[in-house]
Amino acid sequence: MKRTIGTTLISLLMAGSALAAGETLNIGMGSADAGKLDPHVATSTPDKGLLHWMFNGLVRIKPGEASPANIEPDIAESWTASEDGLTWTFKLREDVECHGDYGALDAEDVVYSLNRSANADVSAFAKDYTAFDSVEATGDYEVTIKLKNPVPSLLGMLVPYHGGNIVCKDAVEALGADFERTPIGTGPFMFEEYQPQQYVKLVANPEYFRGEPKIKEIYYRYIPSDASRDLAFQSGEIDMIYGKQDQTWVERISKIPGTKVAVMKPGEMSVIHLNMTMPPLDDVRVRRAIAHAVNRDAMVQFKGPDVTLAAVSPVPEGYLGFTDDVPTYEYSIEKAKALLAEAGHPDGVTIKAIHTTLPGMITTMEAIQALLREADINLEIETVEHATFHEQIRKDLSQVTHYSAARFPVADTYLTQFFHSDSIVGTPTAVTNFSHCAVADEEITGARVATDPEKQLELWAEAQRKIMDEVCAIPIVQSLQLWAWKDTLDLGVEVNGSLNLSPPVTEAAHFTE
Template sequence: MKTTIGMILISLVAAGSAHAAGTTLNVGMGSADAGKLDPHVATTTPDKGLLHWMFNGLVRIKPGEASPTNIEPDIAESWTSSEDGLTWTFKLRQDVDCHGDYGSLDAEDVVFSLNRAANPDISAFAKDYAAFDSIEATGGHEVTIKLKNSIPSLLGLLVPYHGGNIVCKDAVEALGADFERTPIGTGPFMFAEYQPQQYVKLVANPDYFRGEPKVKEIFYRYIPSDASRDLAFQSGEIDMIYGKQDQTWVERISQVPGTKISVMTPGEVSVIHLNMTMPPLDDVKVRRAIAHAVNRDAMVEFKGPDVTLAAISPVPEGYLGYTADVPTYEYSIEKAKALLTEAGHPDGVTIKAIHTALPGMLSTMEALQALLREADINLEIETVEHATFHEQIRKDLSQVTHYAAARFPVADVYLSQFFHSDAIVGTPTAVANFSHCDVADAEISAARVETNAEKQLELWAEAQRKIMDQVCAVPIVQSLQLWAWKDTLDLGVDVKGSLNLSPPITEAAHFSE
């Protein structure tokens, strides 16, 4: 461990990341390396957080909040919608500049960005924009969006989260494939340097339309070891760290003098997706046996009651459309074994999972492995680097997929991406349906266009009931986001949550004297 932390400290100094007159922010992220830094492609938590500091959307959720009730203007200064909600017109600010020498941002850039976000050949989030009929520049700084049908939250698709990030057309076209490693946005911080498996360096955008940031540079360090990351924080070489999602981490780091800990919403829901096309998981009795073998109370205790909620439904608690009125499977080893016997497996079953080496997620999966073993369910885990994990599960290579995700907090997004047949991995319209679930397609599709709010809620509830009845997946826990930073760092906002799963580092962030 001494060698590891020593190497981290040496590399920090070598990178020139010592506190430069209180204007350099050192962040420790629990990942081995960057994934893809194109905001329309990036899907991992570490990448989404980093990109959050570089990009804007037409609208944004107020910094420090996560609820869609706190949407406010960003690049768009105002907007109007037609009475039927199918036509939206956005007036853009005229003082937004692209990073570097790529000029000012106008309606053409916004149209390019949203069309790119909706393009399945490019975007990981194209499915979200299926209801878009047209996106047009109706003025130099005016954009009009027309929808084929009403959707639960048009503004929710336009926040700088996933496809809502606005890119600069000239930069994307000039950089080509290099854009994945040289992201150009309009946000408070600009990409400066990437050192593989070490760090990404950002610098302040002097022309940011809300004012030049007080923090002048950020070193986003990749430190996958929880212990090494914690030691770097305790030594003062790291100002802000991504926390391990368990109670003991909170208790330990809170003892470090001058530390502020933030438990942020939305929580990432850990769900075990069961590939219903692969034996023995093609038998609902086996899937129900797995559900009975999961002790959620033990998992909450393991992860920490102050930072974890039990997950009941395939839609996370707190999302619009969530219901707890779903089939549940109480913890019972006896019932699990009986179901396996009925399914023709009296001696148990073996199931296999490809899994990320990310410590927080891996510890959850290892705890589940121990629980399942009690019911003669042998869970074999093949551990790979996080970016490789995402690549392989999207190629439909894993029988069991543990996915921890937060999405825009409306039931439609989660249901459509994880449980509609259009989203099945390995298909042309794939998103993240790792279980090949299709039992609630009718309800999910109908709810998406339902204009009566009560009927929409009931459709979402029925979809959740069907998914749980067939056990397409087993919800485990909802883990809130844990970060810590030195109390000399003032973020300028009260941090209650962040949709991008990282603290809001804006132009207002600064170090106190």
């Protein structure tokens, strides 16, 4: 396996263009293959990072940061908002070109793109845009968004992340279904080639409005094996590598000469969603027993205390609206077994999960499996490739769903997507409510339209308390994003975080030798 990967990559590089040394960036991603490369459809971590280098939003978070406090202009050069927060007007740059032969991007493209993001027949993120009343071109390079009600962070919905990615209308319409494998954006890098289960190749966009990138091509290589990926990095075949999400990886890779390791925010929060419509999980006593059987301290030690945070609430720590004032379930095998017996299962229960083969996630789930076994809870895991995993859990096929995610850091996004009844999988308005939770709808909806910030925080806190009392899901840990790259690769910014869960490879990135 190692020889095949190394030989294939070397052949690929030799067969590439005769670029000068230092103009090709080789990246090793811990995934078996690409998913869907349409930015309004793509939900997996490997795809989000790749797409981030190809697309822009109306605004963006400053490269190298993850906090919404660092929002700055992107396609829009300026914007204004009405006093009531319901009307937002964006003045666009006039020098933004779509990749290839699709011409200049203007207000019509932005209107098309945001309406597409809000279309549940097309977009995986349509639920985020239900507050949009209208999006109109009020000039060739001016777009006005009118809202039905104020939203907690409108600008956060317009960064190049999920539905905020701006697409080119002519490209989407011309390519049709092929757009999922031939993404056309406006970013610093352009899609060039896709080889299934091998790589996606990007090339520099010479017309990029911030300037032509110094790096001329990127090979985004799919190497699911942690050992093979590490070997390729150590041997110099890979310049940048997606890390295994544990402490030992950081310690080991840091010892490779000439290596820079980044521990990036936001953390992806691992949550065990329990389908409350499927026996025995329809009994809250069983769900609480599972919660008591999970030892978060052990999970933090397993994943690594320097790269992991314990999770206590259905909203990640650090998000606006987070509270730790929620019902908690101390680690207690005795309490877990007692609850199971009370629920009529003195000999334990068996529960089943469909799960991804993605290394960082499967190791977490296997550790949970071992913990639950101590309480006579038998967790059976069926592993499938990552894209298949996303497809099947959205069809409501898994009794237990381990989902690891980061979202724009405002409580509304997480609560709406994972715990509002409108988001229940298998329904026409489905997003990612795998547990069929519906206990906090009133608070989630109320917070979304609340104009008083204090009232909004109170409603978000109450929603979190209700979800934890009902044990719709069990938060486990937040795993910070781990990457490493050669210290000869200068990304041009200090890397503290990335909402898209990958380092910012922009027009400024370059090799120093």
